[in-house]
Amino acid sequence: MKPAVIGLIGTLVLAGCTTVTYDGPGLEPIPGSITYNGQPRSKLTKSPPGSSFPHDFIDQYGQQVEETYVIQADRSLIIAHRRYKPIRFFGD
Numbered sequence: 067m068k069p070a071v072i073g074l075i076g077t078l079v080l081a082g083c084t085t086v087t088y089d090g091p092g093l094e095p096i097p098g099s100i101t102y103n104g105q106p107r108s109k110l111t112k113s114p115p116g117s118s119f120p121h122d123f124i125d126q127y128g129q130q131v132e133e134t135y136v137i138q139a140d141r142s143l144i145i146a147h148r149r150y151k152p153i154r155f156f157g158d
Contacts, residue, residue: 098125113137118135129151
């Protein structure tokens, strides 16, 4: 029984290590997004295409936003995911 469970866990871990490519059109940038005024001038040369990274900022309405960017083959960025975080007050 134990070898089967260990094998299943190992398979799930390896499945999570695959490279993810994002072929969608991406989300429209909002004020605070890295790509709001166009693509950044500096190219991300050390990060491989298909890799992703998060960016947190406060939008024009004061809400905290977390966006996930994916680096394309031409080194441009696409917003793959956006999440608005709930507003927290002191003492909550």
